[in-house]
Amino acid sequence: MIVRERDNEFVLIQQDHHAQIAGDILKQWKSDYFEGAAYRQSVEYAAYQHDHGWKEFDKQPFLNDKNNKPYTFLDFPELPKIILYKHGIDEVERVDSYAAMLCSEHYKRFMLNSTSMEAQAFVTQEKMRQQAIADSKDKLNKRLFNFHYGLIQLADNLSLYICMNEPGAAKQQEHPFFKEGIQTNSALHSVCNKRLQVQWRDTSTVTIDxxxxxxxxEVTLKQKVLSKDILSSKGLIKSYEQAPFEDLSIIYTAE
Structure with a gap:
C-alpha cells in the first residue's frame, strides 16, 4: 500500500493501481527510443504487473500497531513481503517469462542488502530463476535487458511521484525521494537525461524537463481517503472497505 498522511486523514493507493499507471506511462515511450522492439509487449506487461503480488494484500490493508497507521510498502514486515514478492513473480511467469525476469530483478534488488536468511534465500532463488529463463532464450542480450529494466524503474518512479506527493505540491513539500529529481538507469542515458526534473505545474499536471x-x-490515480477518527472507531479494514474510490485525472507533459 502507498500511504500519504494528512493532518486528519490517510490517503491510500493500492500498489496494483500504481502499477497500472506505470504501465500507461511506459506504453507512451517513444518508439524511436525503444531498443529491442521485439520485447516491447513483455516490457509493458512487466510494468503493468510488477506489483501483482500486492494485489490481494492491499484489498484489506494492514495496521502498524506500533504507530497506529496503515503499513506502507516501505515499512511492511520483510518476511510476508518476501512471500508476496515471490507469488507476484510466479504469477507473471505463468504468462510471460521475460516480464517475470524483469519483475524478479526489480524485487531482488530490494533484498540485496538485507542480512536475514529468508531475504538472502530469496535473492539466491531469484538469481536461479533469472538464469533459468535466460538459458531458455536464444542469446539473451544482457545490455538490452538492463535497458528494459531501466524503463521499468523509470515508469515505476514516475508513477510513484504522483502517488507519494500531494497534487500540486511545491518542490520543498515533495517526498524526499523526489526533491532532487528522478535518477535514471545508466542504460537509458543515450536517450534521456541522467536525472529527470519532475514537478507539479498545478494539481492535475506534472511536467518533465x-x-x-x-x-x-493522461492517467487515472485511484485512491481512498480515510478519516483518522473513522479509522479509530471502525478499524482499518472496515474503514477501507467502506470508503469510496476517488479517481483523479493527471497529465504528464513536457516542461
Missing part, C-alpha cells in the same frame, strides 16, 4: 514519450500522458 526531458520528455522521452510520444505525447502528453
Amino acid at each position: 526531458d520528455f522521452p514519450f510520444e505525447g502528453p500522458i
